[in-house]
Amino acid sequence: MIKIVGLNKDQLKGFTKTEAFENFEFAPISELREVSHIHNPRAKPEDNLLFLAYENDCLAGYLGMLPDDVTDRNGHKVHFGWLSTLFVSEKFRGKQIAQKLLYAAEESYNKNLMITEFTPSAGRLYRKIGMFEDLKTKAAVRYYYKSNLAELLPSKKDIFLKNKIWLKRFDSFINIFIPYLSKGKNHIYKISRSVDDDLSRFISVQAKNPIARSSEDFQWMLNFPWLSQKKEESDYLFSSYSEDYEMFWVVVYENQQIVSAMLCSVRNSHLKVLYYFGNSKVVSEVLPKIIRKYNVKMMTLYDDHLNHSINDLPKAIYKRPLKREYLVHKGFKEKLGKNFDFDFTDGDGDFSFT
Numbered sequence: 607m608i609k610i611v612g613l614n615k616d617q618l619k620g621f622t623k624t625e626a627f628e629n630f631e632f633a634p635i636s637e638l639r640e641v642s643h644i645h646n647p648r649a650k651p652e653d654n655l656l657f658l659a660y661e662n663d664c665l666a667g668y669l670g671m672l673p674d675d676v677t678d679r680n681g682h683k684v685h686f687g688w689l690s691t692l693f694v695s696e697k698f699r700g701k702q703i704a705q706k707l708l709y710a711a712e713e714s715y716n717k718n719l720m721i722t723e724f725t726p727s728a729g730r731l732y733r734k735i736g737m738f739e740d741l742k743t744k745a746a747v748r749y750y751y752k753s754n755l756a757e758l759l760p761s762k763k764d765i766f767l768k769n770k771i772w773l774k775r776f777d778s779f780i781n782i783f784i785p786y787l788s789k790g791k792n793h794i795y796k797i798s799r800s801v802d803d804d805l806s807r808f809i810s811v812q813a814k815n816p817i818a819r820s821s822e823d824f825q826w827m828l829n830f831p832w833l834s835q836k837k838e839e840s841d842y843l844f845s846s847y848s849e850d851y852e853m854f855w856v857v858v859y860e861n862q863q864i865v866s867a868m869l870c871s872v873r874n875s876h877l878k879v880l881y882y883f884g885n886s887k888v889v890s891e892v893l894p895k896i897i898r899k900y901n902v903k904m905m906t907l908y909d910d911h912l913n914h915s916i917n918d919l920p921k922a923i924y925k926r927p928l929k930r931e932y933l934v935h936k937g938f939k940e941k942l943g944k945n946f947d948f949d950f951t952d953g954d955g956d957f958s959f960t
């Protein structure tokens with residue numbers, strides 16, 4: 607007998623410290639994610655943030671949710687949830703437990719569900735169930751500035767994982783001979799880990815996509831990361847650790863006024879521009895400075911404007927096109943209407959946190 611239990615903010619608070627949690631064979635959430643979910647300014651008290659599936663009182667799987675809001679074409683806010691983690695323990699697979707977790711989320715969020723950044727196997731499951739529809743994929747470009755074999759190869763073959771230390775040494779050696787090809791322009795900029803009043807005012811008047819993140823949302827992202835710098839022995843499947851991770855704002859000034867601002871993350875020398883506001887040309891001119899400052903080896907951008915305005919600045923040694931898939935619940939898509947523009951930014955969904 608399968609039982610699905612949903613946990614809201616109140617029920618999730620302190621969950622990772624309970625005896626029941628310690629006795630699970632695998633962790634259904636990390637401590638940092640628990641705290642972050644509880645502080646999500648868009649999560650309502652009644653929202654289920656984590657669904658647990660039990661078979662005869664034994665934890666069999668889970669589904670994490672990230673509540674969000676989108677503004678429809680009539681200016682009305684519609685509450686919805688991003689599917690954030692889905693896992694069923696191997697010994698319970700093939701018993702339609704994942705499907706039951708998805709049905710529980712469907713009911714709880716009134717069909718208002720979105721998914722992105724899923725594994726190919728999860729994609730096959732989502733498409734098979736028939737609940738979701740594919741949206742137009744988002745094109746991205748990955749720029750390579752330095753050799754980064756120690757990050758790129760270990761996920762491909764065990765032999766590379768075992769020899770990561772040698773790959774790292776090779777990268778360090780070869781990178782002495784690979785200079786950054788672009789210097790960027792000398793704009794005045796500031797790196798900041800918080801949203802001060804000036805930045806908040808600047809963000810509030812900028813054009814936004816239908817998710818329309820506010821200063822409060824950004825401050826929540828900065829204050830409650832999901833990646834711990836302390837490695838813990840954990841049997842949690844999803845990202846929870848990175849010794850080299852930072853999220854920060856780059857604020858660019860002209861005549862003492864903010865003209866552009868971008869929220870960036872760097873994880874293991876991989877730069878992502880999660881959100882940016884203001885002049886995209888200025889952003890692209892400042893990026894080479896950030897790339898040098900943080901010893902960036904590669905950068906991924908899903909934003910057409912930014913990819914266009916970068917053109918060949920900052921110059922990369924190699925570029926590769928990528929795609930991001932999005933699935934939307936058919937019922938949610940219908941509610942938003944035929945002409946709704948699913949115009950998502952790089953950081954929307956749970957992408958900013960990992």
Ligand SMILES: CC(C)(COP(=O)(O)OP(=O)(O)OC[C@H]1O[C@@H](n2cnc3c(N)ncnc32)[C@H](O)[C@@H]1OP(=O)(O)O)[C@@H](O)C(=O)NCCC(=O)NCCS
Pocket residue numbers: 691692693694695698699700701702703704705706723724725726727728730731734735
């Ligand atoms: C993906 C996963 C959650 C599926 O769990 P599950 O409980 O075995 O899936 P279900 O039994 O509910 O499957 C429901 C239906 O989807 C099908 N399905 C499940 N996984 C599938 C896959 N990888 N490819 C094709 N079909 C799949 C099942 O056959 C079933 O179809 P049926 O109703 O005709 O029998 C599980 O394999 C898993 O935890 N994988 C590792 C973690 C992961 O990749 N998570 C996704 C992160 S984005």
